[in-house]
Amino acid sequence: MFSSDDKVAEATRLAEQHEFITSGLGFLIHPVIEHHINDYEAPVRIADISQGLQFPPNNDPRLPRCKLETVRMSIKDVVHPDGVQEYAGMFHVVAVRLAHLIIGNRDWNTAVDNLISLLRPGGWIQWTDWDPRTARIAGVKPGAEDKALRNLLEKYSDVLKEKQVGTTYRISSSFTEAGLVEEDSDMYPLPPDSGLTSNIAHGALRQLETVGSVGSGEIQQLIRGVDKEIEAGNSLIWYDLWCHIARKPKQSKRS
Known part of the structure; x- marks a missing residue:
């Protein structure tokens, strides 16, 4: 069990990660989607489905100029067969992150069906996520120590493979299979950064601790080694970031 301090630290880490993502993308709402919604006179309803809060306050200049109504929804609700039934067909945009x-x-399949069910006909889904299986080490200095970071990434990759999660390619293919149109997927390589490395590394460490794949003693040893290498600033983690968008047909056979 995580303590209240652990939960606060994780919320802070997620908020920082959202800022890294938004800065890397250069937008909160994909420009293609923003082009379609900016002239709406009625409020644009957005479902925010993510770990942490992906959207800043409504006065943030990075948001579209149209009036927005954002509804926060849980990923846990999305994976439940009837978890979002009351919101079916209500949203112009469904924005998914870190899911x-x-x-x-x-x-x-349940999650994808539920996400699509939230959309109004002609509505857009935007799904932004890391590709954790492409994690790699960027050596700032030749011969820099990176043993702890590599050990962490190997253990993390093993957990993802065992759980069969973390493949971003299935997002776009699921959109197509579900009958969505105007699908587009773009990769945004974020430059190596010590702050991003620390954020990603501690998220991976938390995941390893949560699933119990390594003991508490080994976790503490990993934390010390990883923090030491990050503080030296000579070895950094580099991930690919993907943003997938698609549109629900205006005349759809699916709910």
Whole structure:
């Protein structure tokens, strides 16, 4: 069990990660979607489905100029067969972030169906997530120590493979299979950064601790080694960030 301090620290880490993501993308709402919604006179309803809060206050200049109504929804609700039934067909935009590591194979189809059911005809889904299986080390200095970071990434990759999660490619293919149109997927390589490395590394450490794949003693040893290498600033983690968008047909056979 995580303490209240642990939960606060995790909320802070997620908030920082959202800022890294938004800065890397250069937008909160994909420009293609923003082009379609900016001239709406009625409020644009957005479902925010993510770990942490992906959207800042409404006065943030990075938001579209149209009036927005954002409804926060839980990923846990999305994987439940009837979890979002009351919101069916209500949203112009469904914005998903940091979700594919939580949604396992068993719940994947249910989650995709539920996400699409939230959309109004002609509505857009935007799904932004890391590709954790492409994690790699960027050596700032030749020969820099990176043993702890590599050990962490190997253990983390093993957990993802065992749980069969973390593959971003299935997002776009699921959109197509579900009958969505105007699908587009773009990769945004974020430059290596010590702050991002620390954020990603501690998220991976928390995941290892949560699933119990390594003991508490080994976790503490990993934390010390990883923090030491990050503080030296000579070895950094580099991930690919993906943003997938698609549109629900205006005349759809699906709910």
